[in-house]
Amino acid sequence: MPKRLLGLLLVLPALAVIAFLFILPLIMSAVGAFQVEGAFGWGNFTKTFDLYTKDIIFTVVIVSLSTVLIGIASIAIGGYLTLGEHPVAVAILRWLYRWPMFIPFIVVGQILRTFLSKNGMMNNTFINLGLMTPLDAVSFLDWRGIVIAFVWKQTPFVALLVAGAMASINRDTIEAARNLGASRLRLLVEIVVPQVAMTLTVGLILSFITMMSVLSVPLMINAQSPTMLTADIAFRVNSYGDYGVANALGLISLVLAASVAWIYLRASLKERA
């Protein structure tokens, strides 16, 4: 058998998996978004925007806010791991910060549900410490709960990438700035972070897309309206069997995710130029 044919044969199973399990369903659902009772049209999208504009904005705001907070937290963690001068504190942080990464989203939702509710552990602790009266206790099980869950779960992942990148930058560049009198904060902001900007961007974009697709957290923490697009898609399919609107919502999610990926592609092209 010719060598080229053999090569094709070897990649065929992988290609087939991608084609039949990924590309085909994607095209089908994209096409489905434009089908209303067998005919092509914008019906699903008008319905989607009528019903879910608020949820689209809610999703974008929550995920963007979470991304910003994850960025800040992971820079802080990576920065302390790189520049921290207390070896014991650095060792403890290094050991601690990764744990949430190994906890599934659904468990995170469950943990935070008991932690953040009106009678949850957080409020009870504050009340017992005398920092708050029981009357002031409010439930965090709304958008704030989702943001807390996302940041808690995704920060370790981004921090892991960022800390790795920070560890591999030339230490001399840090010491050169110290030699000229840069403070710890300036070292982090002006010397270290710019050198890991690309890794940070990649981590945040991957997080953004992950958060766009999480269903369990909004269902566990915030089952009211407005909620996130994933919950709406599940609701459309499970309760109404309405694949048209679900597909339209899915396509909107895809556009949102793709727009972030585009930012990344542009940045990486610029860096290579």
Add this chain to the structure above:
Amino acid sequence: MERDGFLELRGVASRYGATQVLTDIDLSIAKGEFVALLGSSGCGKTTLLRLLAGFISPSAGEVKVRHRDVTYLPPDKRGMALVFQSYALWPHMTVAQNIGYGLKLKGISRTEIATRVAAMQSLLGLDGLEARKPSALSGGQRQRVALGRALAIDPEILLLDEPLSNLDARIRLTVRHELRALQKRLGITAIHVTHDREEAMVMADRIVILNAGRIAQQGTPEEVYNRPASTFVAAFMGAENVLFLNGAPQGDQFAIAAGPANTACSVPLLGRPLAAGPVEARFRPEAARLFSTDDIAVIGPGITFGGEVAAVSYPGGHWRHVVKLGDHEIMADAERAFEPGARVAVFVPAEALFLFGSPEAASASPISRAPSEKVHA
């Protein structure tokens, strides 16, 4: 020159874990002096420089600048700027931003920074490159940006950590002179770490040779080259030929007894603390002179060895011979080539013959221990 007190190190020691990296370093550097810290890798020269810069604290001793104790001051409060071996330029900043960063940290106004950066650029021949990123510069340009970044803050002391070792051999030769000329012009005190003997000789006012964390010798290039204080310094400064002789001091002369390869002779003692008995003799290949045994002539005080040419090569400028003297081989240069197998006389002038007492000889070279092992065997 205020020889005492500009930059002083007193009993400085440094440990890294259980390893003693530096021991008992005493050094006094004058204002405007160019000092080279010379040593092979692992001798502690970079540690000493980082200790001066303030990146590490000594385990003992003190560092003073103008009689002010700076031992535990942070790096930026010492009036010193360091040029790194890797240059350590910030890849995300332009040339102008790199040079101006120290000024920015000092809170100097933007227009003032711009003028000073421009002045530094023209001083270093970096005009027109202000908007470039370091990745778009040549090695020599990067090195000058690193130098400009250090000089921009107007430091009293410039610390140079092998700044030339990443340059092409040809550029390195010109940069040596440029750097030295610049240092003289600015009147800045410079401490230059290098493992390159020639670089240290050409650039420095004073050479400090480090060996295993201690100062082996310090002095002008001429002193360390012509009057090495120990076998280590002699070997490090190129006197690789080593022979063992017997002799005894006689007045202001040292009388060398005839040996298997050499005739009896005597050389001026020049205050060297040599005792009667075995001595280690070292000399450079280029200091030796070769004669065929027929036309041997006494040219002056010195020692003459008899031997046989084992090999000859031409490294450029002169012929290098490997000469077998008894059971030792030495290298000797000559204007003309001698055929392998030819009987030759090797003459070493007294001033180029470095003699060291036997205790040091015994510890410095494994060859010298061979006879005693034979005795025990």
